[in-house]
Amino acid sequence: MNFKRILGIFLIIFIAIDVFLFVVYNRSSVTNSDTSSSSNILEEMRKDQISFSKPANDTHEGFYFSADNSSTLRQQATGLQQQSYRFDGTELVSEFKRSITVPTGKTKKTLDKVVNNPVLVAFGDSYSYSKKLSTKTEIVYVQRVASGPVYSKYGQIRFTLNSERRVVGYSQNYLSNVKLLKEKTKTISEKKALTWLYQYNELSNGAKIDWDNLAYTRLLTARGQYVFIPTWVFAVRMSGSSTTILKRVNAYTGEIIKTGSSNQSSNSNSEIFTIN
Amino acid sequence: MKIRQLLLPTGLGVALVLSLVLSGMMWTNPAHSNGNSGTKVTKTSDNTSNATFQDIYLPSYIISTSKTGKQQTLTNNRINIVSQLRDKMSRFKSTGTTSISQGSSSKYLKQLHRKNSLLLNYETSMTVNFFRKVFQNQLKIPNMRFNRVQLLLNDSKHLYLLNDKNYHIERVTLKGNNSSKLKKVLADQMVKHEVDIKLLNGKPLVYYPKAVKLKNYSFQLTQQTETYYANRIMTSNNSNSVQVKRRKNKTEYNDRGFRQMTVDKSSDTVTFTNYNSKSGSGSFLSTMNHAYQQMVMVGIPMDSIRLFYYDSGNDTTIFRTYVGGVPVFDQSGFGAVRFSTLDQTSYRMYFSLDSLQVPIPPERSTTTLISMKTLLTELKNAGIKQSKITNIKLGYEWSRATDMKRAVNLSPTWYVLINHQWETYTDAINGD
Incomplete structure (x- = not known):
């Protein structure tokens, strides 16, 4: 074998190596470029004309807890005055003997006095006013459990406001028997939750996010107890629609909490509610 | 004629330099240093688990x-x-x-x-x-x-x-x-x-000189699907040629290159072998880092898993689920995840499709265990020599709930390590 032939063989080998290296290099750059980060997704969302305010990137903390609507409220209600009440299942439905006028702009101030008065509302001190969930005709107070608000009908007081801005009565559900099921755990950030909502196709083009909040949502019922988890709740208004839908993202896993019939079995979640 | 003679050596020189440049580029650019797995890690860092290293x-x-x-x-x-x-x-x-x-x-x-x-x-x-x-x-x-x-x-x-x-x-x-x-x-x-x-x-x-009262836990059993893992780890770049073999209780995935995954339906466990993953310097830190990164890449829920065991002899790391500061046993034959480094570029990982993510109210709130003094006496009476016992620990025993579907009860008990095998003290006494 002469020297030329050896050179020839080497040349072929090296060209083959070059081609191989080039292909490998190119392939990894391609996959790298489609690696999408949260901020790229936010840009994409802007392009889809979804409007939202800049989400925060901080993580928060929350608990898993269990609770029920047991007879505690029923027992406490015996001390109520200046109203007539009845129970619809576990829900207390009450009518004031004298209706309360709620002046515009003084909703919180007026009703805080009512809620914090133990003879008017049972366990009122565990609820706080929620401007976000309240509407023109209904004022919502949410129960605070494990240092967070509960966005669920199982822990709320709803005052109905008539056209003369007078409150005639209210309905109340109270979560008792609260037990923390696991130690405090970090949640995902608002930004991450928002990108998940988009990636799961929950936001159509032109949708508007009015507000969002970290709040507890009932995930399931087990052994007669409701199990709550922290969720990122987004108030979404679809384009051309005046109704706001609350979309919930599991603040631990980023999964979308499906509501209504799309969820199977007894654990279906009827927590969806709209604000007009 | 002279130019022709020069053509061969010059061509060889150019090809040689080019190959050096290309491999240099691949080494210096951090995005490519880990080949396929490196890009995967960045992709999944945005994913479900919040657990960090x-x-x-x-x-x-x-x-x-x-x-x-x-x-x-x-x-x-x-x-x-x-x-x-x-x-x-x-x-x-x-x-x-x-x-x-x-x-x-x-x-x-x-x-x-x-x-x-x-x-x-x-x-x-x-x-x-x-x-x-x-x-x-x-x-x-x-x-x-x-x-x-x-x-x-x-x-x-x-x-x-x-x-x-x-x-x-x-x-x-x-x-x-x-x-x-x-x-x-x-x-x-x-x-x-x-x-x-x-x-x-x-x-x-x-x-523990006195009887111990511990909380019971129950969890909803979260079972990840086989397709989830198959999609995540077997469809790596450009290889649409994943071979799938279905047997009685097992499904085997093979990308005809570097990765192989076997799902055992009878035990709901997955064995994943990756022949293309650099493990680093071999130090304890780099081994642990590698294990962590590969668990992120695979997409294993890591919210409550902790390092339980490391054996430098066969380079095996075991992670267990921890609840209330106590390890969970019997989740599978190997804990939550078992990670073995095979050589410098390959590893094998065993993990379960089941995980505990959503806690639910337990059937009973607490269980009281006998003191360790009583335990040691009972073991002795059963004919187990104290010299054979390597370790004793509080642990949670994993069992499927009978009153509801897809739920797991965790009840505390004593676990005894005899002959490199953890078993409950009742099993040890009964000689199972």
């Missing part, structure tokens, strides 16, 4: 020794104390170390009982470099091995690193420690169990 490698339990010498294990139902302590310990800086003693079991036991101190314990021995990364502190001292860290509540200038294997005690001189901040963490309401560290066959054992 620092979380899964936290010490597994804490023992406090009071001013009077009384020892207690500490847990908290509301917060994770270890991660709280870690935050306070991240400011630590070292100025020097002194070896206090080595090889003396009596001195070592005395040190473990040091009054007014706090022990952070690992199940397996680790290194200073690993500790520095987990606690994000500034301890710049020789990379020795140890499995316990002892903080002194009345002396913020020192801490001790303790190694059960050779009874080594190393004193580290500290800066940046504020013991009042440590005390503040401990002032929170704790669940305490009286203990006493004793030597069992020459190895420190956390001895």
Whole structure:
């Protein structure tokens, strides 16, 4: 074998190596470029004309807890005055003997006095006013459990406001028997939750996010107890629609909490509610 | 003619330089350094699990020794104390170390009982470099091995690193420690169990002199689908040629290159082998880092898993699910995840499709276990020689709930390590 032939063989080998290296290099750059980060997704969302305010990137903390609507409220209600009440299942439905006028702009101030008065509302001190969930005709107070608000009908007081801005009565559900099921755990950030909502196709083009909040949502019922988890709740208004839908993202896993019939079995979640 | 003669060597030279340049580019660009797996990690960092490297490698339990010498294990139902302590310990800086003693079991036991101190314990021995990364502190001292860290509540200038294997005690001189901040963490309401560290066959054992009352837990069983993992780990770049073989209870995936995955339906476990993943320098820190990154890449839920065991002999790491500071046994034959490095570029990982993510109300709130004194007597009466017992631990036994579907009950019991095998004390006594 002469020297030329050896050179020839080497040349072929090296060209083959070059081609191989080039292909490998190119392939990894391609996959790298489609690696999408949260901020790229936010840009994409802007392009889809979804409007939202800049989400925060901080993580928060929350608990898993269990609770029920047991007879505690029923027992406490015996001390109520200046109203007539009845129970619809576990829900207390009450009518004031004298209706309360709620002046515009003084909703919180007026009703805080009512809620914090133990003879008017049972366990009122565990609820706080929620401007976000309240509407023109209904004022919502949410129960605070494990240092967070509960966005669920199982822990709320709803005052109905008539056209003369007078409150005639209210309905109340109270979560008792609260037990923390696991130690405090970090949640995902608002930004991450928002990108998940988009990636799961929950936001159509032109949708508007009015507000969002970290709040507890009932995930399931087990052994007669409701199990709550922290969720990122987004108030979404679809384009051309005046109704706001609350979309919930599991603040631990980023999964979308499906509501209504799309969820199977007894654990279906009827927590969806709209604000007009 | 002369030009023709030059053509061959010049061409060879150009090809050679080009190959050098190309491989140089691949090495220097960090995005390509890990080949396929590197790009995958960045993709999934945006995914479901919030658990960080620092979380899964936290010490597994804490023992406090009071001013009077009384020892207690500490847990908290509301917060994770270890991660709280870690935050306070991240400011630590070292100025020097002194070896206090080595090889003396009596001195070592005395040190473990040091009054007014706090022990952070690992199940397996680790290194200073690993500790520095987990606690994000500034301890710049020789990379020795140890499995316990002892903080002194009345002396913020020192801490001790303790190694059960050779009874080594190393004193580290500290800066940046504020013991009042440590005390503040401990002032929170704790669940305490009286203990006493004793030597069992020459190895420190956390001895519970009294009956122990522990919480029961129940979880909804979260089962990940086979397709989830198949999509994540078997459809790597450009290889649409994944071979799938279905057998009776098993499905085998093979990308005809570097990756192989077997799903066993009868036990709901997955075996994944990756022949194209650099494991790093082989140090303890790089091994743990590699295991963590590969678990992220695969997409294993890591919210409550912790390091349980590491064997340098066969390079195997075992992670277990921890609930309330106590490990869960019987989830599968191997814990939550078992990670074995095969050689410098390949590893095999065993994990379960089942995980515990959503806690639900338990059937009974607590269970009371017999004291360790009673336990040792019962084991002795059953004919088990004390010299055969390597370790005894509190653990949660995993069993499927009977009153509801897809739920798991975790009930506390004693686990005994005999012949490298963990079993419940009742199984050990009945000779199963």
